Amino acid sequence: MDKKPSSSKLLKIILPVALLAGIPMALLFSSKGDNRSQALYETHCGNCHMENGEGLKSLIPPLAGSDYLTNHPEKIACIIRYGQSGEITVNGTTYNQSMPGIPQLTEVEIANIINYINQQWGNDAKPVSAATVKKHLKNCKNSQP
Amino acid sequence: MNKLISQYIGFGLLILLGLSASCQTAKEKQTLPVIGKVTRSFQFVDQDSQVVNNETVKGKYYVTDFFFTSCPTICPKMKAQMLTVYEEFKDQDQLLLLSHSIDTRNDSVPVLKEYSERLGVDRQRWRFVTGDKKEIFEMAKHYMVTAMEDANSPGGYAHSGAFILVDPEGQVRGVYDGTQEIETQDLIQDIKQLLHGQEAQ
Numbered sequence: 001m002d003k004k005p006s007s008s009k010l011l012k013i014i015l016p017v018a019l020l021a022g023i024p025m026a027l028l029f030s031s032k033g034d035n036r037s038q039a040l041y042e043t044h045c046g047n048c049h050m051e052n053g054e055g056l057k058s059l060i061p062p063l064a065g066s067d068y069l070t071n072h073p074e075k076i077a078c079i080i081r082y083g084q085s086g087e088i089t090v091n092g093t094t095y096n097q098s099m100p101g102i103p104q105l106t107e108v109e110i111a112n113i114i115n116y117i118n119q120q121w122g123n124d125a126k127p128v129s130a131a132t133v134k135k136h137l138k139n140c141k142n143s144q145p
Numbered sequence: 146m147n148k149l150i151s152q153y154i155g156f157g158l159l160i161l162l163g164l165s166a167s168c169q170t171a172k173e174k175q176t177l178p179v180i181g182k183v184t185r186s187f188q189f190v191d192q193d194s195q196v197v198n199n200e201t202v203k204g205k206y207y208v209t210d211f212f213f214t215s216c217p218t219i220c221p222k223m224k225a226q227m228l229t230v231y232e233e234f235k236d237q238d239q240l241l242l243l244s245h246s247i248d249t250r251n252d253s254v255p256v257l258k259e260y261s262e263r264l265g266v267d268r269q270r271w272r273f274v275t276g277d278k279k280e281i282f283e284m285a286k287h288y289m290v291t292a293m294e295d296a297n298s299p300g301g302y303a304h305s306g307a308f309i310l311v312d313p314e315g316q317v318r319g320v321y322d323g324t325q326e327i328e329t330q331d332l333i334q335d336i337k338q339l340l341h342g343q344e345a346q
Contacts, residue, residue, distance in 0.1 A: 048221040056221050057228070058263040100217045100299065 037116035040109055044080075044102050045117075053121045059097050061090035064121035073125065076117075077110050077133045078140030107133045176342070177310075177335055181317040185287045189245070189276035192257040197243065197274050204313045206339060207241040208332065210306070210323055211285050211292045213248035214260045217299050219306045223323040224264065227308070231271055233333050239313075239340060242271040247285070247292045247302050249278040289320070308332055312339060 053064030083101030118125035188198040246252035257273040285292035295303035310319040321328040
């Protein structure tokens with residue numbers, strides 16, 4: 001797909017401002033869902049888990065109302081970064097579709113995504129901080145083959 | 146202030162006029178344009194190892210697309226949209242859904258079978274086919290759909306999310322973006338028009 005050409009001059013002004021504004025915003029919102037979190041979700045997760053979090057039949061597990069989020073909070077960051085393969089049971093249904101990891105996401109971005117999912121579609125799972133994500137990632141990295 | 150109100154009324158009238166005009170044309174215009182014709186012969190196998198070829202689709206309306214089961218990008222969205230088409234017409238035996246896998250290496254017959262079972266769809270209404278890789282890509286080209294191997298794309302393949310609507314004469318009647326709900330609704334309306342409009346047999 002073609003990317004729209006953007007004015008480099010405008011970019012030069014907007015980019016540093018966005019970056020400067022983005023850093024404290026990211027820190028502020030790392031424990032709360034916001035539009036940026038939604039954008040992250042839609043870019044990295046929404047294609048498969050859908051914008052309404054329902055997943056796809058018995059192929060892709062739902063995130064909306066998912067018992068996995070509350071039962072295995074320590075695994076969510078690992079799945080986002082390293083992916084998931086093999087069987088996984090969510091709300092009593094066993095799924096077996098591989099999910100690719102998203103290695104380019106930072107810990108703050110992962111926390112934003114988790115917090116978005118945890119508070120969307122009627123979900124009410126505990127918020128996580130970037131530090132918690134870091135801890136969870138360290139634990140699962142050790143168990144990666 | 147009064148001027149503003151009269152402008153609003155004028156604008157409202159214009160919209161009403163426009164609406165009634167478009168209703169009129171919708172009634173008069175009952176057929177969809179012919180965009181192309183499927184002339185290439187093909188032979189693939191579906192999730193039940195049944196042959197799917199030109200004879201299978203002869204005399205039927207069908208919607209076709211290209212995907213692969215492990216596709217991490219647009220495919221699940223396409224399949225969710227195709228599912229709404231399926232649900233809308235699942236009792237309509239004049240319509241067939243035909244999804245081609247472009248990942249012939251991994252999407253074997255059993256893989257396609259599990260995929261369709263997990264989607265929970267009737268195997269006769271929605272057929273998932275695989276076959277000779279070159280032939281699948283040639284068919285995609287024939288339907289004017291982009292599909293190719295591409296190491297830089299997630300999952301190893303680049304393809305468009307198009308849904309192609311073909312009529313019983315093998316004529317392409319519509320091309321829709323299968324990742325968009327709004328275009329899928331257009332597709333559903335167009336199928337209804339073809340099935341129940343002047344062209345219904």
